Amino acid sequence: MNIATPDNRNVVTLVIQHKARADALPRYEAWLRRAVATARQQPGHLDVNVIRPDDGGRHFTTVVRFAEADLLHAWVNSAERQALVEEVLPLLEEGDQTQVHNDPEFWFTPPSSTTPPPPRWKQAVLTYLVICPMTLIVPQLLAPLFARFPLLGHGLTSNLIINLFIIVPVVFYIMPWVSRRCAGWLRR
Numbered sequence: 001m002n003i004a005t006p007d008n009r010n011v012v013t014l015v016i017q018h019k020a021r022a023d024a025l026p027r028y029e030a031w032l033r034r035a036v037a038t039a040r041q042q043p044g045h046l047d048v049n050v051i052r053p054d055d056g057g058r059h060f061t062t063v064v065r066f067a068e069a070d071l072l073h074a075w076v077n078s079a080e081r082q083a084l085v086e087e088v089l090p091l092l093e094e095g096d097q098t099q100v101h102n103d104p105e106f107w108f109t110p111p112s113s114t115t116p117p118p119p120r121w122k123q124a125v126l127t128y129l130v131i132c133p134m135t136l137i138v139p140q141l142l143a144p145l146f147a148r149f150p151l152l153g154h155g156l157t158s159n160l161i162i163n164l165f166i167i168v169p170v171v172f173y174i175m176p177w178v179s180r181r182c183a184g185w186l187r188r
Helices: 020-042 069-076 079-091 105-107 120-146 155-181 183-187
Strands: 012-019 045-051 059-066 095-102
Touching: 012 045, 020 045, 045 120, 045 155, 059 069, 079 155, 120 155, 120 183, 155 183
Parallel strands: none
Antiparallel strands: 012 059, 012 095, 045 059
16 A cells, blocks of 8 residues: 655554454454554554444454654555555455545544444534533633733734644544544444
């Protein structure tokens, strides 16, 4: 697989979907543990999460985040990953399905294209429950900074700083974590 490296260097996410053969589940699980451990050792690796199937299911989704697109590109095209993919292919029904995301829009994207996205009202409720506390807490946490440096605490400047401290953690850490934890509710 080749990935075109974009000019902008930002956090990128590789989403890998596998459907393990029923008779190969234990071998696939062992392979997955090794693959995750190997990915964690790569330069620029930030995080990896495995979304396991519901009871009796065989669809696994692995979400791997890298600090920069070129570092993800190097990992995806490395001989080490290619060897891992060749090793796992006999254990899979539909091959090694991968997608690269360089934006947070995949928060609510279901693991399979045949699964409908969650209702918009559930997406809105979850987003509200994440953003609302942040808009209450972050300004309070930044108040000492604004008191010490009054020029930062006025008008547009304070809004820009507050929004930065809300948006960055929400996009890169909080929403991905919350949406994984609430996946069952989102799918119902």
